[in-house]
Amino acid sequence: MGRVSDAKERLVDAVRELIWTGSYGSTTIDRICEKAGVKKGSFYYFFDSKADVAAASLECEVEEQRPVWDSMFSPVVPPLDRLRRLCDHIYEHQAIIKAQHGRVLGCPLFALGSEVCTQENRLRDKIQEIFCLWRKYLESAVTDAHAEGLIQAINPAATAQVIFAYNEGMMTQARIQNDLEPLRSLYSGYLLILGVGQTARLAA
């Protein structure tokens, strides 16, 4: 029924890249259209506003990431390995991005969230939802690691929260510094938080 088009996808891709490499505020509808090779009339055929495409881009992001996380956090992988895989993945992904764009771009959701949270409630809520999900992956790894006696974690949710905040903090610093260096030692920070080094040393 009627003609088909991938203009909507092109618009979503364009907005993702523009917000990530710049910011939400610096991303105008004109530039989104230009980058997507789509006229403004078509933009408004698919979306109501910039916030609307941005919301779609978040959906897209999470759809793309979910299988990656699921495989990294597979229950058949030893819990601490899951975290190591996550850290490796983050480093490698950011390295690719840096090679592509000449820039370390960090976590697209965190940057966007902190920029728009006071103005765009819809985006804010969606981002929070995704963060909640991510924390659950971390929490499951912490819980399992504790159960296997690999770490001490009285409160896995709290520990996961600390790791998550640390992780996002480091990614944002890498973005601001435009430097992969903070991400190289990401996993050793995880271990520090989990007290893995300490436990071993004190036990010895």
Place this chain on the structure above:
Amino acid sequence: MGRVSDAKERLVDAVRELIWTGSYGSTTIDRICEKAGVKKGSFYYFFDSKADVAAASLECEVEEQRPVWDSMFSPVVPPLDRLRRLCDHIYEHQAIIKAQHGRVLGCPLFALGSEVCTQENRLRDKIQEIFCLWRKYLESAVTDAHAEGLIQAINPAATAQVIFAYNEGMMTQARIQNDLEPLRSLYSGYLLILGVGQTARLAA
């Protein structure tokens, strides 16, 4: 010589509040002028651009914070107490902000940094400089705590880095969630990272 004015300060105050409560991108020169009660001609008499006022606002920020940090991190205060004071100060400050604006606003520098780092090098560099300074305060507390045998910290700079990233991550989450809750347990996260609970428990 000539007339005097506090318009420059009013403009700096206005830009600080607008960026913090909104974002750099959502802050227009017109609104800055309106909020400061200053005409645009006067704005351009004192500043060259939005980035220019923003840079001045960073100077102002650091000038205001320096004595606060100096007192919190005074060498006569026991090292772990310095960190506790910092956490208390952050919580109380954000609580005041929330009462005033109805919003938790987090760390103004981190939000701004992650927003503009790909576009405004001057702001980016200034922000990084300030972060470097802040990390030094943390590092001195970690070093002293280690020296006094209160914690184990083989690499105080790395530990300070982890604490800093965690701290900024939590503040940003508090901003996004518009909720003080993540900041209530800030210090216990510090202790987790420093392995204070563990050490005591394992030693017992």
Place this chain on the structure above:
DNA sequence: GGCCAATTTGACTAAATGGTCAACTTCACT
């Protein structure tokens, strides 16, 4: 009390931006 540097003003321009729309095109389906 007058000079002059510092500051203020408002009116102005050019460009960017968000948003609308009626007419046009395409193509899946019958």
Place this chain on the structure above:
DNA sequence: AGTGAAGTTGACCATTTAGTCAAATTGGCC
């Protein structure tokens, strides 16, 4: 092959925005 739903276009409008400037005002200081 023709129809109608889905998608496209470019021209258009109203605002907002950054930035300029010559003329007016103020007040410290001699």
